[in-house]
Amino acid sequence: MAKRINVGTLISGGGTNLQAIIDACLDNSIDADIVFTGSDNPGVKGLERAQKVDIDTFVVDYSQIIRSCKKGINDADLPNDFNLDQIQAKQQLVATDASKDQIAFFLKTRAIAEKKLLDIIFAYDMDLLVLAGFMRVLTPYFIDRINTEPGKYKIMNIHPALLPSFPGTDGYGDTFRYGCKIGGCTVHFIDYGEDTGPIIGQKAFEIKDNDTLDDIKKKGLEKEWELYPQCIQKFADSL
Numbered sequence: 001m002a003k004r005i006n007v008g009t010l011i012s013g014g015g016t017n018l019q020a021i022i023d024a025c026l027d028n029s030i031d032a033d034i035v036f037t038g039s040d041n042p043g044v045k046g047l048e049r050a051q052k053v054d055i056d057t058f059v060v061d062y063s064q065i066i067r068s069c070k071k072g073i074n075d076a077d078l079p080n081d082f083n084l085d086q087i088q089a090k091q092q093l094v095a096t097d098a099s100k101d102q103i104a105f106f107l108k109t110r111a112i113a114e115k116k117l118l119d120i121i122f123a124y125d126m127d128l129l130v131l132a133g134f135m136r137v138l139t140p141y142f143i144d145r146i147n148t149e150p151g152k153y154k155i156m157n158i159h160p161a162l163l164p165s166f167p168g169t170d171g172y173g174d175t176f177r178y179g180c181k182i183g184g185c186t187v188h189f190i191d192y193g194e195d196t197g198p199i200i201g202q203k204a205f206e207i208k209d210n211d212t213l214d215d216i217k218k219k220g221l222e223k224e225w226e227l228y229p230q231c232i233q234k235f236a237d238s239l
């Protein structure tokens with residue numbers, strides 16, 4: 001049996017993946033416990049799911065932070081250890097044809113939000129951070145402060161497509177519109193790109209000719225609920 005690991009979770013919405021992980025922890029089908037659930041979005045159902053089983057919850061309201069940054073960002077608003085040049089050199093999130101100002105605004109606003117996340121997360125003893133429907137990209141500012149041991153990834157994400165196909169925000173929609181006959185989901189580690197990190201596990205399902213996008217989402221989520229706990233257990237077994 002593997003050591004029981006402490007898992008932090010970040011969500012943005014309904015949290016059905018979070019629920020699958022909560023259930024797997026509670027019925028001991030995985031060697032893990034959830035130590036917190038954070039959201040970028042206040043009032044979402046996923047937070048209620050966590051609170052119902054006494055998991056600590058918190059919100060870092062990204063939309064509000066971005067709105068306030070649009071009025072202007074002072075150096076004093078930025079984390080003390082924020083270095084724009086270093087982060088810009090590493091990041092692979094913003095298209096290279098974006099203007100210097102756009103890239104700087106994006107990286108600064110995210111670092112302000114990410115520092116708030118880190119300040120809360122660092123209060124916990126955490127082996128693994130699991131993104132369970134967290135709809136925000138993480139910049140190198142955040143990633144480097146979680147992945148502190150070279151070569152050891154500690155942030156996992158679930159993506160609604162068979163990567164490397166269809167990265168981005170609408171994996172099942174892109175799969176459907178392309179006319180694919182097989183869809184799927186992927187759990188991978190987070191690196192500096194969008195949905196590019198090392199793949200931990202995948203599950204596929206058949207798409208019938210008359211399947212709607214809703215059918216695909218339903219089939220996909222059912223696979224996700226099986227896959228995510230399995231990948232967390234794989235991580236626990238690797239320690």
Ligand code: GAR
Nearest residue numbers: 013014015016017018133158159160
């Ligand atoms: C899931 O389909 C997950 O794969 C996707 O959001 C949904 C969250 O559902 N994640 C992404 O697209 C990440 N880029 P849930 O809140 O019910 O778990």
